[in-house]
Amino acid sequence: MSEASSSASAPTPDSVPGFESWRRSLSQFTGLGLSDEERILRDKEAERARLEKDWDKCERWKKELMTRSPIIIFMLKHLELAGCPFPSSAMQCHPCDATRAGGFSPEYGILLCQNRFMNRKHMEDTVAHELIHAFDHCRFKVDWMNLRHHACTEIRAANLSGDCRFSREFKRGNYAFSKQHQVCVKRRATLSVMAHPNCEDEVMAEKAVNEVWESCFQDTRPFDDIY
Template structure:
């Protein structure tokens, strides 16, 4: 894909993600908490190294590498942050809920949700070249499991 086209495509994907109801809700709650996140916080940039993007504290914002973006949801992150993001995403999406698992033919009554989430987190971490080693993946997930699994903000409880 031509670099200009790839960068424009990435900009469209960033804008599309900002329209997501989940992202809108999170931004709304961050603003109420005194931490507004403006659209300009997200920048599409050209990267020399093959990364998905980065975060620069102190107002630097989130940079997304437009020349390496191919899927709407692909991101390269620190292993513990990556694990936490996956734990929260899988917990809050409800995709590992008992009813959905039942429809997939998983008949386990107790402990199905954490097992489902752990399986998905490890699968995601294994696709990240920085976290791919099985011990790195598992250690990263276990290090953040309790705090990230129990963090349902901005919701009162997992939906």
């Protein structure tokens, strides 16, 4: 080995092109070597990116459902026929806590919880569920502060939206075969009524559901039968 080559210095990190960029990228990924301020900024940027990704997916799925899903197209058609057209802008994607996947408000329309959908089919069931509430509000003038009215629309939404199909119940860990659909509808309607501000407890919710069960479970409008 020549003297010249033996005296050459080994490359240092600072002399390697792109090393600093790589080091900062690794720090951003692992959090190592970041100051508290940098770590807070990194976390905020990651949260913002996650929210944007969830919103983009929610909006994309919503548009696809409105143009391709038979049940969603059917419900939108019948809302329009009932005099209450439901545009895309009336279905808003927002982040939610773990207690819900969606909701309906007579004033604001439908809330779609962009971070709570397991898959597109879950979102389809949720949109169908909320559109049934919208249809009931339009067609039957639901008094949302009346527990019996609330129980009736919850029974219909759980019954007709696909929310209680066997595959969904199986994933929830409910394996009953005897009247599985009815059991699911009654359970989910009761849970929804329990969240009503005028409902004191589960006993009151069950009473409201039982009082309207027969007529509301058998009312499949605008469908000819259970979806």
